[in-house]
Structures are given as structure tokens and as C-alpha cells.
Amino acid sequence: MFKLIFIKELKEILQSSRFTISFAVCSILIILSFFMGAQNYLSGKAQYEAAKQENYNQIAANTEWISVNHSIMLPPQPLMALVTGISNDIGRDIEVKGRGELSAQNTRFNDEPIFAIFRFMDLEFIFGVILSLFAIIFAYDAINGEKVSGTLKLCFSNSISRASFIAGKLAGSFVGLSIALIIPLLIGCALLPVLGVNLSGDEWLRLGLILLSGLAYFGLFLALTVGISAMTNKPSTSFLIGLVVWIFAVLITPRASVLISGRMVEVPNVDEITSEKNRYRFQLFADDRPKMADFSVPEGTEPQQVMQEFSKFMNQLSDERAKKTEIFEEKINEQYINKRRQQERLALALSRISPTSVFSLATTELAGTSLGLQNRYMDSAQDYQQVYNNFMTEKTGTGGMSGFRMIISTNDDSGEEPETIDASELPEFQFQTATLSTAASKSIFDLGLLILFNIVFFGGAFLAFLKYDLR
Amino acid sequence: MIKLLIEKELKNIILSPKFAATFLVCSILILTSVYIGVQEYHTAVAQYEANQQIARQDIAQATNWGSVRNQVHRKPNPMQVFVSGLHFDVGRVSRISDFQDVKLTRSPYSDETLFALFRFIDLTFIVQVVLSLFAILFTYDAINGERENGTLKLAFANSVSRASYLISKFVGVWIGLIIPLLIPILIALLITMLMGVPISGGDWASVSSFIGLSVLYITFFIGVGLLVSSITRKSSLSFLLLLVIWIGGVLILPRMSVMASGQLVEVESIAQLEAKQEAYQKERWDEYSSTISETWRKRSREMEGMEDAERQAYRDEKEWDWLEEDDAARKQIQIDITDNNRKLIEETMNQKKLQERVAFSLARISPASSFRLAAMNIAGTDIDMKSRYEESMRDYRDKFTEFTQKKQAESGSRGGFSINVDSDSGVKIDFGRDDQTLDTSEMPQYSAPVLTAGATLSKSVLDFGLLGIFIILTFAGTFISFLRYDMR
Numbered sequence: 001m002f003k004l005i006f007i008k009e010l011k012e013i014l015q016s017s018r019f020t021i022s023f024a025v026c027s028i029l030i031i032l033s034f035f036m037g038a039q040n041y042l043s044g045k046a047q048y049e050a051a052k053q054e055n056y057n058q059i060a061a062n063t064e065w066i067s068v069n070h071s072i073m074l075p076p077q078p079l080m081a082l083v084t085g086i087s088n089d090i091g092r093d094i095e096v097k098g099r100g101e102l103s104a105q106n107t108r109f110n111d112e113p114i115f116a117i118f119r120f121m122d123l124e125f126i127f128g129v130i131l132s133l134f135a136i137i138f139a140y141d142a143i144n145g146e147k148v149s150g151t152l153k154l155c156f157s158n159s160i161s162r163a164s165f166i167a168g169k170l171a172g173s174f175v176g177l178s179i180a181l182i183i184p185l186l187i188g189c190a191l192l193p194v195l196g197v198n199l200s201g202d203e204w205l206r207l208g209l210i211l212l213s214g215l216a217y218f219g220l221f222l223a224l225t226v227g228i229s230a231m232t233n234k235p236s237t238s239f240l241i242g243l244v245v246w247i248f249a250v251l252i253t254p255r256a257s258v259l260i261s262g263r264m265v266e267v268p269n270v271d272e273i274t275s276e277k278n279r280y281r282f283q284l285f286a287d288d289r290p291k292m293a294d295f296s297v298p299e300g301t302e303p304q305q306v307m308q309e310f311s312k313f314m315n316q317l318s319d320e321r322a323k324k325t326e327i328f329e330e331k332i333n334e335q336y337i338n339k340r341r342q343q344e345r346l347a348l349a350l351s352r353i354s355p356t357s358v359f360s361l362a363t364t365e366l367a368g369t370s371l372g373l374q375n376r377y378m379d380s381a382q383d384y385q386q387v388y389n390n391f392m393t394e395k396t397g398t399g400g401m402s403g404f405r406m407i408i409s410t411n412d413d414s415g416e417e418p419e420t421i422d423a424s425e426l427p428e429f430q431f432q433t434a435t436l437s438t439a440a441s442k443s444i445f446d447l448g449l450l451i452l453f454n455i456v457f458f459g460g461a462f463l464a465f466l467k468y469d470l471r
Numbered sequence: 472m473i474k475l476l477i478e479k480e481l482k483n484i485i486l487s488p489k490f491a492a493t494f495l496v497c498s499i500l501i502l503t504s505v506y507i508g509v510q511e512y513h514t515a516v517a518q519y520e521a522n523q524q525i526a527r528q529d530i531a532q533a534t535n536w537g538s539v540r541n542q543v544h545r546k547p548n549p550m551q552v553f554v555s556g557l558h559f560d561v562g563r564v565s566r567i568s569d570f571q572d573v574k575l576t577r578s579p580y581s582d583e584t585l586f587a588l589f590r591f592i593d594l595t596f597i598v599q600v601v602l603s604l605f606a607i608l609f610t611y612d613a614i615n616g617e618r619e620n621g622t623l624k625l626a627f628a629n630s631v632s633r634a635s636y637l638i639s640k641f642v643g644v645w646i647g648l649i650i651p652l653l654i655p656i657l658i659a660l661l662i663t664m665l666m667g668v669p670i671s672g673g674d675w676a677s678v679s680s681f682i683g684l685s686v687l688y689i690t691f692f693i694g695v696g697l698l699v700s701s702i703t704r705k706s707s708l709s710f711l712l713l714l715v716i717w718i719g720g721v722l723i724l725p726r727m728s729v730m731a732s733g734q735l736v737e738v739e740s741i742a743q744l745e746a747k748q749e750a751y752q753k754e755r756w757d758e759y760s761s762t763i764s765e766t767w768r769k770r771s772r773e774m775e776g777m778e779d780a781e782r783q784a785y786r787d788e789k790e791w792d793w794l795e796e797d798d799a800a801r802k803q804i805q806i807d808i809t810d811n812n813r814k815l816i817e818e819t820m821n822q823k824k825l826q827e828r829v830a831f832s833l834a835r836i837s838p839a840s841s842f843r844l845a846a847m848n849i850a851g852t853d854i855d856m857k858s859r860y861e862e863s864m865r866d867y868r869d870k871f872t873e874f875t876q877k878k879q880a881e882s883g884s885r886g887g888f889s890i891n892v893d894s895d896s897g898v899k900i901d902f903g904r905d906d907q908t909l910d911t912s913e914m915p916q917y918s919a920p921v922l923t924a925g926a927t928l929s930k931s932v933l934d935f936g937l938l939g940i941f942i943i944l945t946f947a948g949t950f951i952s953f954l955r956y957d958m959r
Contacts, residue, residue, distance in 0.1 A: 017707065017708060017711065018707065018711055021711040021712070021714075021715060022711070024715075025714070025715050025718055028723075029718070029722075029723070032723065032727070036726070036727070036730050039730060039733075039734060040730070040733075043733060043734070047739075047740040047742075047743070048740075050739070050740070050743050051740050051742035051743040051746060054742075054743050054746035054747060054750075055742070055746045057746075057750065058746050058749055058750040058753065061750060061753065061754070062753070067753075069749060069753075071742065071745075071746075073742055085588070086580075086584045086587045086588055089560075089578070089580040089581055089584055089587035090581055090584060091581055092742070093741075093742045093745075105576050106576075106740075106741045106742060107560075107578055107580070107581045109557075109560035109561075109578065109580070110560060110561055110562050110575070110576070110578045110581070110857075111740060111741045112738070112823075113557045113560055113561055113854050113857055114729055114732075114733075114823070114826060114827055114830055114854060115729060115733070116557055116560040117556075117557065117725075117729070117843065117844075117847070117854065118725035118726045118729055118834070118840070118843070119726070120726065121722065121723070121726045130718065130722065137714070236488060236489065237488060240488060240489065240492035243492070243496070244492065244495070244496055247496055247499075247500065247601065251500065251592055251601070252499070252500070252503060252592075254589035255507065255589050255590070255591060255592055256503065256507075257589075258585055258586055258588075258589050259507050259510065261585075262514075262586075263510075269518060269521055270577075270582050271518065271521065271522045271525060271564070272521060272525060275525040275528075275529060278529065278540065279528075279529065279532065282532065282533075282540075286534070340585075343585065344585050347585055351589065357589065360588070360589070364588070370588075371584055371585065371588060374584055
């Protein structure tokens with residue numbers, strides 16, 4: 001009997017005008033989001049390459065390694081364009097000096113606010129906001145609609161158990177609607193290589209998981225709405241309840257949880273911390289001033305020699321200052337980072353009441369655009385800074401470039417242009433991208449929660465229908 | 472007759488569960504969003520004030536005008552409670568220094584990525600996305616639903632003209648939607664005032680034009696709903712059609728147009744721009760160092776063959792002029808660099824402006840974009856906010872550097888140290904004076920750019936006009952199609 005109901009439900013969905021139109025809209029939306037994501041990735045990559053080249057040219061024009069100014073950039077990733085997460089809100093460019101604290105600047109939305117006005121239409125938005133709404137529109141009259149039109153009574157005049165009816169209904173609508181999603185999703189995936197976006201095997205798997213969690217999220221809203229429909233007598237009531245639930249889950253809970261955690265955990269003001277660090281640095285320099293003024297060399301030393309002595313002396317002082325600063329900054333940062341982590345943990349825990357947040361967290365983690373992106377980028381940059389420092393030490397004898405930089409050039413009147421440096425010797429920055437195993441292990445909790453939500457809502461719908469008044 | 476019809480329609484709507492639910496949802500959403508907005512605003516103000524304080528302290532700590540670290544901040548705007556616009560995306564602080572161009576960095580979202588993960592929802596989003604959806608829910612079956620029930624036939628069995636029927640439908644739905652919008656907004660305004668957000672005279676003008684704009688936008692969606700309902704026979708079909716229109720207009724078109732303009736007009740990234748600026752800077756300074764050594768060699772050649780005493784006298788006589796000369800050359804380079812930076816920025820800005828124009832012209836096909844753009848213009852959190860601030864900060868930078876240079880000239884110290892190499896007396900390193908306490912009372916103060924109500928209104932007049940035209944078109948369409956509607 002289950003099979004019969006399942007097929008009836010499937011046929012009914014596939015033949016309805018509601019399905020045709022939603023299928024068309026879903027297809028357009030999903031394919032467009034893949035298309036726009038791919039375009040976005042390609043233009044971001046072109047920009048990235050151009051900026052990198054510009055930086056390279058600028059370095060190559062130098063005649064001394066010591067006068068090099070070097071910046072690294074966050075390389076765009078294909079999955080970043082499909083699930084943007086916070087990738088447009090974090091600084092992308094870091095100036096590497098070989099020593100000292102790094103700061104990332106130039107967020108995409110700050111540089112190009114035009115994209116911030118309407119934001120991007122990524123998969124997270126489409127599933128999280130639009131497809132969940134579609135699930136409600138599809139299922140709000142699944143049970144009570146049949147009751148109003150009288151078909152429910154007719155159905156049960158046959159020998160059908162309630163369990164097989166509701167199971168058939170749920171399975172039928174889920175399968176029917178999943179088809180409407182899977183086809184455009186597959187087309188979208190196929191579009192990526194055609195447009196020139198090549199994903200690695202690891203990325204394909206992560207994308208696959210993102211799409212699966214999208215389907216699970218859709219299924220959860222479907223089951224929830226069927227459940228609401230099985231608890232109300234009129235389709236209009238179930239639709240409105242569904243809408244209220246949707247607004248709370250999608251729009252209110254995630255933001256409210258961030259706000260509440262912001263109230264509960266006080267994080268020190270970033271500007272205050274920055275200023276404290278600056279003041280410390282300033283103080284150290286002021287302390288060193290008398291020492292600098294006392295600098296002296298034996299009478300009659302060659303000027304060339306004096307300058308070298310002086311440079312060495314200054315570098316030594318700045319090295320000492322840099323060490324002190326690093327210790328100070330580490331201490332002050334640790335406190336700040338701990339508070340911030342605490343705030344984040346609380347906010348995310350609270351927000352997980354809403355399936356939408358759970359879905360967002362899972363997909364951004366899989367795409368590598370979650371809150372961890374910033375840390376990963378900074379860690380990669382920190383590692384690179386060490387490599388850069390070693391390289392510069394080898395080239396110039398001094399790696400820590402944060403303090404004092406002195407270039408002594410003697411002119412021999414030969415009129416020859418000094419030779420430029422070979423910029424290709426510079427070690428390349430490698431960004432540590434999220435891998436499947438780390439992303440999966442970090443998102444496993446949220447993926448589990450999504451499945452749990454599914455089970456609870458399917459079970460709820462099932463139970464609600466068992467008690468439903470069919471008349 | 473029309474009065475009776477309106478009354479019937481109103482009663483119908485107000486007594487329906489649809490109305491109760493809309494009212495409830497709107498109230499919850501609007502009040503939460505404004506409450507959150509007020510909290511965010513207060514946090515921003517507290518941070519802004521703390522930063523002002525820190526900046527003053529930093530300046531007071533300096534012992535030399537040459538080493539003053541000055542920075543200015545973007546001021547929070549009370550209107551961001553209702554229309555956050557680009558407030559969270561644009562940087563909020565810029566260094567003011569001789570050696571660096573003005574650049575807003577550290578957007579609120581980049582400092583607190585947690586908030587970027589689940590973005591702030593403002594009143595504009597609620598009206599643009601949620602209320603337009605409600606407008607569709609209210610109107611999708613306004614005409615064809617009555618036909619399906621058979622009540623349309625019954626209504627027209629009386630002596631009712633089609634025009635008056637349509638008007639009464641519209642008025643009924645309009646009031647039914649505007650009440651759930653206006654009452655929570657008014658309560659929210661009251662909360663905003665009670666919670667101590669300073670709304671000035673100009674802001675009131677902005678708030679009322681924002682409310683007017685929202686009403687126009689909702690009216691448009693009511694018009695579309697009635698239009699679709701009067702050209703279709705089945706309410707299920709009109710609902711789906713309207714949903715397609717809603718998704719297309721509210722979600723797809725605005726984003727598509729920005730993406731398309733991004734493809735059509737190429738704009739250099741900031742990283743690229745900065746690399747170019749840096750390359751020029753480096754080139755000029757290299758040039759400077761080679762000319763300066765050339766100059767000094769020339770000067771020492773002039774002294775060749777002189778007696779020691781003569782040389783010393785010559786030196787003493789010329790030294791001041793030489794220093795002035797070198798200083799002038801150095802300043803010229805700095806001016807050139809600043810000019811070149813500005814030129815490069817201007818080129819990029821022009822490209823950006825073009826990109827914006829293309830994007831917004833395309834986006835305005837959808838009234839949802841018109842609504843959003845106008846709301847941001849009214850609130851002053853629009854796309855020009857960044858350039859407006861950066862321009863005013865550049866003006867301030869000019870004033871500030873002029874001031875510090877004057878002060879340095881007065882006190883005769885430049886900060887930093889100078890190295891003197893002489894083949895006779897050897898190397899002298901002079902660290903200058905660092906014993907001054909700075910009198911900051913004369914220092915020029917930065918003031919945020921002020922937008923007058925007139926200026927903001929003139930920027931949004933196009934969008935108001937467009938919304939008006941859209942409304943007229945939909946209503947004319949509805950009227951014509953309803954006149955021909957088959958009532959059976």
C-alpha cells in the first residue's frame with residue numbers, strides 16, 4: 001500500500017502546475033547561482049593574478065633586497081564563490097615584513113561596496129532562504145488540503161493504514177521535490193568545468209557534501225511543514241504557522257543569538273588594544289632614544305665604517321624592541337582571542353536552535369569560508385613570514401624588517417645602473433586551504449544535527465498524523 | 472456603494488487570520504530589528520567615542536609634531552538603525568599622515584566576523600523582502616479567489632461598477648497591510664527615542680521619507696498582486712506567478728545586475744592600485760637619492776682647491792641654502808607622489824562610478840532595487856558614503872599636514888634623526904629634540920561630512936519617481952484587465 005500512495009503522491013506532484021513553476025524557478029536560481037559563482041571566481045582570480053603580477057614587478061624593480069615591500073594576498077577558491085561565508089568580509093592583503101604582527105587589509109566589500117549592497121546569490125542563500133520557503137509552499141496543505149477537498153476521507157475508505165499513508169506522503173513529496181533540485185544542481189556542477197572552473201577531487205567531494213546537506217535541510221523543512229499541516233485543519237492556518245516558523249528560523253534566531261552572546265561576553269575593544277600596542281612601541285622607542293643619542297665611534301673611523309656600525313647598532317636596538325613587543329602583543333592578544341572565542345562559541349551554540357544556522361555552519365565549514373577561514377589565512381601568513389624572514393636573513397643579513405632599514409650606497413661615478421634583483425627567488429606564499437578531512441571533521445557535528453532535525457521532524461509529522469481527525 | 476464595499480473588504484481582512492498573523496510577524500520582526508539596531512548603534516557610538524579619546528591620548532603622548540599618529544573615524548549615523556546600508560561593510564578608520572594616503576580600513580564586519588556570518592537585518596530588508604511577500608499573500612486571490620468562491624458573481628448582482636469594486640478591493644488590502652507596517656514602525660520610533668538615539672530635525676525628514684518610500688513600495692506589490700489576480704482564473708496559478716515575480720524582482724535582478732556590470736566594466740582591485748602607487752613612489756625616491764648625491768658631489772667640487780678656513784666659511788654661508796634646497800626637492804617629491812596617488816585613485820574611482828551606474832541602471836528594472844537604493848540614499852549609508860568620507864578626510868589631511876609642517880618649522884625640529892657625513896669632521900648623528908610638549912588646542916579637528924535633507928532627497932527623487940511610474944502602470948494594467956474579466 002505504501003508503494004501505491006508513494007507513486008500517487010509522486011505523480012500528483014510531478015503533474016501539478018505548482019511543480020512545473022517551482023521547478024522552473026529552482027532551476028533558474030540554482031543554475032544562475034553556479035554561473036554567477038563561477039564568473040565571480042574567475043574575475044576574482046584574474047584580479048588576484050593581476051595584483052600579484054603588479055607586486056612582482058614592483059619587487060623586481062628593486063636593486064636591493066632590503067628595500068623590498070612585499071604583500072601577500074588571499075587566493076580565491078572556487079568553493080568560496082559558491083558558498084561565500086565570511087570570505088568577503090575579511091582582509092585579503094597582508095604586508096609581510098619578516099617580523100612583527102600581521103594585519104590583513106582590504107576586504108572585498110570595503111573595496112567594492114557595490115557588491116555589498118545586494119550581496120551575492122550563493123548556494124547557502126538559495127538553500128537557506130529560498131528553497132526552505134519553497135518547501136513550506138509545497139507542503140503546507142499536504143494533509144489538511146486533502147481534508148478540505150474531501151479526498152482524505154475517500155482515501156481512508158480503502159484499507160490503508162495511517163502509517164503507510166503518511167510515510168508514502170512524506171517519501172513521495174521528498175523524492176518528487178528532490179528531483180526538482182537534483183537536476184539543476186547536476187547541471188550547475190557540469191557547468192563549472194565548462195566555464196573554466198576546475199575543481200580538485202577533494203573539492204568535488206566537499207561540494208557533494210554541501211549539496212547533500214542542502215537536500216537534508218530542504219527535507220527537514222518539508223517534514224516540518226507536513227507536520228504542521230497534520231496538526232491544523234485549514235491550509236491557510238498551516239501556511240501562516242509555517243511562515244512564522246520560517247521567519248524565526250531563517251531571519252531572527254541566528255542574528256538574535258549573536259546579539260545575545262555579544263551582550264553576555266564582553267570582548268575588549270579592538271581599537272583600544274591596537275592603541276595599547278602602539279603606545280607600548282612608542283614607549284620602547286622613547287626609552288631607546290638616549291641610547292641612540294649616545295652612539296659614538298672612535299675618532300677618525302672611516303665614514304663607511306661608521307655607517308655600518310651605526311646600522312648594526314640600530315638594528316640591534318630594534319631587534320630588542322621587536323622581541324619585547326612580540327612578548328607584549330602575544331600576552332595582550334591571547335586575552336582578546338580567548339574572549340572572542342568564548343563569544344563565538346556561545347553565539348554558535350545558541351544559534352543552533354535554528355536549523356538554518358546549523359545548515360549555514362555546516363556548509364561554510366565544508367566550503368572553507370567559516371569563521372575559521374580568517375585564522376587559517378593568518379596562520380598561513382605567519383608561517384610564510386617565517387620563511388620570508390629566513391630568506392631575507394640569507395639575502396641581507398637582517399630578517400626583522402620592522403624596525404630600522406638603512407641603505408648605504410657608495411657611488412663610484414661609473415654611471416652604470418645597478419642591477420636589479422631577481423624577484424623570482426622570493427619564496428611563494430602557499431595558502432593552507434581547507435581539506436576534506438578537516439572540513440568534514442569540523443562540520444560533522446552540524447551534519448549530525450541536520451540529520452537529527454530530519455528524524456525529529458519526520459517522526460513528529462508521523463505522530464501528528466496518527467492522531468489526526470480525518471473528518 | 473463604494474464605502475460599503477470598502478467597509479466589507481476591510482472587515483474581511485481585519486477579521487482574517489492572515490491579518491492577525493501578518494500583524495504579529497511584522498511587529499516581531501520590526502521591533503526586534505529596531506531594538507537590535509539601536510543596540511548596535513549604541514555600541515558603535517561607544518566605540519567611536521572611545522576611539523576619539525584614544526586618538527587624543529596618542530597625540531598628547533607625542534613629543535614632536537613630526538611623530539604625531541593621527542587617525543580619524545567614521546561617525547555612527549542614527550539612521551543606520553533603520554537602514555544599515557553599507558555601514559557594516561565600509562571601513563571606519565583612516566590614518567592621517569604625511570606619508571600615507573587616506574584610506575578607510577577595518578570595517579565593522581571585518582573586525583567582528585561573527586556578526587558577518589549572520590548578517591544584521593534592518594528595517595529595509597524587512598520591508599523589501601518580508602513585507603513584499605506579505606503583499607503578495609494578501610492579493611494573490613483578491614479577484615480570482617472571489618470568482619472561485621462564487622462571491623464575485625454575487626457582488627456584481629448588485630448595482631456595483633467594476634471600477635468602484637476594484638478601488639474598494641485596493642483600499643481594503645492597502646489599509647490591511649499598511650496598519651501592520653505603520654503601527655510597529657511608530658512603536659519602534661518611540662523605542663528608538665526612549666533608548667536615547669539622537670534623531671535630529673534632518674533625521675526626522677529622512678525617517679518620514681523612508682516611511683513614505685516603504686508605503687510606495689508596498690503599494691507597488693499590492694498593484695502587482697491585483698494585476699496578476701485579475702489576469703488569471705485560478706488563485707493557485709496567480710500565487711505561483713507572483714512568487715516567480717517576487718523571486719525575480721527581489722532576489723535575482725538586483726544581484727544579477729551587479730554581477731553583469733562587474734563583467735561589463737573592469738575595475739582594478741585595491742591591491743593592484745596600491746602596487747602601482749608603491750612602484751611610482753619607489754621610482755621617485757630612487758630618483759631623489761641619486762639626484763641628491765649628484766648635487767652634493769657638485770657642491771663638494773665647488774669647494775675643491777679651497778683652503779680649510781675658506782672652505783669652512785663657504786660652507787657656513789651656504790649650508791642653510793643647501794638644506795632648504797634639499798628640503799624643497801624632498802617636498803616636491805612628496806607632492807608628486809600625493810598627486811600621482813590621487814590621479815590613480817581618481818582613475819579607479821571613475822571606473823567604479825561607471826560600473827555603479829551600469830549596475831544601478833540595470834537593477835532599477837526591479838522596484839526592489841529602487842527601494843533599497845533610495846532608502847540608502849535617504850539614510851546616508853549609500854554607496855557614496857565611503858568616497859564622501861574619504862574626500863572629507865583628504866581635505867582634513869591637507870589641513871593637518873599644513874599645520875604640522877608649520878609647527879615643525881616654528882620649533883625647528885623635524886622628528887627622526889639626521890646623519891651628517893663630512894670627510895673632515897667625520898660622521899655626526901643628530902637625534903633632534905624630543906622634549907616638547909605639544910599644545911594640541913590649535914590642531915585642526917576633523918568633522919564628519921554633513922548631508923542635508925535636501926541633498927539626500929534629490930538623490931532619491933529618481934527612485935521615488937520610478938516607483939510612482941511602476942505603481943501607475945500596474946494599476947492601469949489591473950484596471951484594464953479587470954474591465955474585461957470574465958466573472959463567471
